[in-house]
Amino acid sequence: MKIEETLQLAAETAGVGTWHLFVAKEELSSSPKCKEIFGFPPEAEFAYADFLSVLYPDDRPLVEAAIADALDPNGKGLYELDYRIVRPDGLIRWLGGKGKAFFEERNGERVASRLIGTVLDRTERRNIQDALIESEKLAVTGRLAASIAHEIRNPLDTVVSLLYLLRTESSEVKRSEYIQLAEDELRRVSEIATNTLRFYHDPGGTTPFDLAELAGTVVKLFQGRIVTSGVTVQTIIPDGVLVSAPQGELRQVIANLVGNALDAMPDGGRLVLRVRKFMNHRTGKLCVRLTVADTGIGMPPEVLSRVFEAFYTTKGAGGNGLGLWLSLEIMKKCGSSMRVRSAVKRGTVFHLSLEGAQPQSSKGRDGTSAES
Template sequence: MKIEETLQLAAETAGVGTWHLTLPENELRSSPRCREIFGLSADAAFRYEDFLSAVHPDDRALVEAMVEHALDPKGTGLYELDYRVLYPDGTVRWVGGKGKAFFEEQNGQRVATRFIGTVLDRTERRKIQDALIEAEKLAVTGRLAASIAHEIRNPVDAVMSLLYLIRSESSETKRSEYIEQAEGELSRVAEIATNTLRFYQDPAGLTTFDLADLADTVLNLFRGRISTSRVKVQAELPRGVFVSAPQGELRQVVANLVGNALDAMPTGGRLILRIRKFVNSRTGKQCVRLTVADTGIGMSPEVLARVFEAFYTTKGAAGNGLGLWLSLEILKRCGSSMQVRSAVGRGTVFELSLEGAEPKIRS
């Protein structure tokens, strides 16, 4: 048996489909398992156009962009992506694809001539991931509820004290001062409630919004904890920087990063939130970088290497190891990314790269 046949048999046994795209003709050859993963019979015709048609309409643009990126002669030629496919009977399945483009010199230019790869049915894995994501969202809700209860308790306690003073105060001037202070504390409660509702009332899917507003909302939710933890906030949040993202989920990501930063500074420190515009050198698109940094305890290289792994935590019983994993999954799903660097005793920096957007004009 030839080596190629042995490898093909091993792939088929493992449930992996293989494909080979010849360029520039776009001539596609695929294994029987590959065609089955796309909902076709093992001996069905399967052209490159059939592949694109089988991709779920909501994922097609992303798949085409990733293929284009892999075939870019200036890039690495690597391709990796999870996406949905739509079977002829309407069934939706998840597919994990990996590939590599090969280039040759033609007329002094580097040109892609072959593109090979594998596909694997990841539907069950995605179901498990989705279940974990929903579980973590519930856990985040619980943690936020505890934080919000703490935030509300302080102004409510202040109002109760002020009401007691008002009842026992004979000076009209003092009573007016106490009433004004009580109104300020109640306004704080109303602000907390408004910011909390924003977490759960944002429209689903991608929306265009001012990133500074989102960052301010998160900081407001943590205001009480920040003030009692000897943490100074350095916020560089220019207005008018718009992004396209799932707003509620991105707010959850930022809240998770801010919460982790505060955990890393038990004796105080500096929390930095910064928004900057930049141009993606590969695509030429306008992008936005949101930085969340702290001057806390930092992470060792061993911890840093596993920081995005599901269920990996250094917080013991206080953590479940899903927060950063979920944050990265949320960003991946909207075509964004996150990088991290850290040093023990110096702190940690998370950088979110998001797609910039023009504000939508309301008629």
């Protein structure tokens, strides 16, 4: 068997049609499989005009342009695209075509003489792709709905904690402060409800703010749980460290990390929030790294490797696996990063690196100096 016959047999067996276009006379030679794909009997004549006639009307200009590009003497001579046809029996099929042009010299000019190629019926694959796309659209809708529900639950949990503090606080000044914080959180719920088509919600944009004040506010929100669980909090954050980030969203990230830390220390432990200044050598900007560390139960390697995966949770019915995923997405959104390390029975440490910061040197809230 000749090499050409062997190649032809292999193509036919694989369901691939082959064709050969002689450019000057627009003569088309095609294999039986090629004719079958286009809906013509093997013995039927299948001319170049027949090929053009079955092209789907909206796709014909694309096919003709692709052929013209392949025959362009100044181009690469390659032809490749997916397109639709309307077969003589009325069926619409998706085809994938590939080809290569061959050139020769005529009167000192480079001219395309032949275009050979293959054609493959890709209808089933396209149908599967369309089904997967629709499935992913539904999945994205579900994730979006779950994300919105998660974002609403955070400020509502905060309001519950503030109500607990109000019941036990005798100072009118503190009570007024807690009421103001509760109003702020309820206002955030309203913002989320009116922006459900967006993944994240921060109408105020990105403005510099004091990281110490933000972290202090988050710690206050969890004061009830901190006291109940017997956790000791150590905050090493210098005053006057201004960071440029969406304040509401960064507060959500810190609140999520603090909440997870408390979950990991049901029988007490130590929670540390610390800020260190550092120079981002890639951008040349002075930035800050916020560390949230706990001495809790820690995570085994198999959990640690999936900790930022959406919908992955070790909390059973008590968790939805969205907190850390959302937190990482928020950090990416504002051009920052988040890293984690953990060891079983030793605790977990999260590092948030915030770019675009404008830190100022001062003493930390516990009296220690921030590290450079």
